[in-house]
Amino acid sequence: MTTFEFDWVDAFSDRAFGGNGCAVVHGGAALPDELCLAYVRETSLVECTFTGQSEVADLRVRYFLASAEIPFAGHPTVATVAALKSRGYMAGDRVVLETGAGLVPVEITADGLCEMTQIAPEFGQHPNVSMVADAVGLTAGDIIAPPQFVSTGLPFCITVLKDRAALRRAELNVPALSRLTAAHGYGGADMAEPFLVTLEGATAAGQTFSRLLLAPPSPPEDPFTGSATGAMASYLWHHGLLEQDHFVAEQGHGMGRPGQAQVRRVGSARQIEGVRVAGAGHVLMSGTVNFGG
Numbered sequence: 371m372t373t374f375e376f377d378w379v380d381a382f383s384d385r386a387f388g389g390n391g392c393a394v395v396h397g398g399a400a401l402p403d404e405l406c407l408a409y410v411r412e413t414s415l416v417e418c419t420f421t422g423q424s425e426v427a428d429l430r431v432r433y434f435l436a437s438a439e440i441p442f443a444g445h446p447t448v449a450t451v452a453a454l455k456s457r458g459y460m461a462g463d464r465v466v467l468e469t470g471a472g473l474v475p476v477e478i479t480a481d482g483l484c485e486m487t488q489i490a491p492e493f494g495q496h497p498n499v500s501m502v503a504d505a506v507g508l509t510a511g512d513i514i515a516p517p518q519f520v521s522t523g524l525p526f527c528i529t530v531l532k533d534r535a536a537l538r539r540a541e542l543n544v545p546a547l548s549r550l551t552a553a554h555g556y557g558g559a560d561m562a563e564p565f566l567v568t569l570e571g572a573t574a575a576g577q578t579f580s581r582l583l584l585a586p587p588s589p590p591e592d593p594f595t596g597s598a599t600g601a602m603a604s605y606l607w608h609h610g611l612l613e614q615d616h617f618v619a620e621q622g623h624g625m626g627r628p629g630q631a632q633v634r635r636v637g638s639a640r641q642i643e644g645v646r647v648a649g650a651g652h653v654l655m656s657g658t659v660n661f662g663g
Contacts (some may be wrong), residue, residue, distance in 0.1 A: 373660045393415060393417050447476060490642055519556075520605050530606065537566055569606075569611065573623070580598070604642050617631060632649070
């Protein structure tokens with residue numbers, strides 16, 4: 371089989387060209403890795419998903435960057451479930467996805483959002499502040515809390531900045547990023563990047579505003595990062611930087627692709643059992659992709 375149905379979904383947005391785009395290839399989970407990677411590069415998107423049958427969940431989902439397969443990603447999860455819902459491939463309003471990071475339940479909320487429950491956070495090393503600052507073209511004084519590697523399925527270096535001016539100034543230094551990630555066992559420049567966050571929204575509705583800068587062959591910036599949002603929320607709760615157990619996270623506004631997520635904690639701030647991240651998904655394009663020669 372060389373022809374597959376696909377949906378191109380703008381995740382964490384309820385309108386066209388907002389949030390973060392992801393192409394969902396239905397039934398493509400058995401495709402060879404190199405073909406999946408080539409497809410991501412062809413779309414110029416940050417990530418694409420490929421679905422298939424699962425023996426332990428309702429559906430198996432594989433997640434690909436342009437450079438590698440990764441175990442889990444947030445905005446592609448929202449995009450995948452929005453695509454399933456739009457095609458009538460869901461029996462109800464809940465689906466469990468088999469991912470490389472484990473089973474991820476996703477529900478369609480009463481207001482039509484796709485709400486995924488990310489796994490309990492893993493808190494890793496605190497890297498040197500100057501190394502993190504160098505990786506994003508800032509100074510150590512721009513960072514107001516100790517950076518830390520945190521994962522709710524995919525690791526990021528959570529980095530809290532003093533204000534939105536510092537957030538705007540950030541520019542990726544790929545060699546410095548490679549040194550940072552390699553020094554902490556991640557290797558390369560396409561994993562565990564600094565997720566930059568300020569404790570003020572891009573709009574009056576938001577409590578946080580973030581950016582994620584990416585190294586080639588990915589696009590230079592991620593419009594909205596759902597997995598990093600879960601890790602960031604866990605960091606803020608764990609370190610007492612955010613009191614409320616639910617808030618609105620914003621990202622992408624500086625790129626002209628505004629995105630928004632509703633974020634809720636499962637458990638206490640000291641014993642976080644999971645993170646619920648919810649967002650809308652707008653199906654922008656649907657069709658078939660032909661992988662034949």
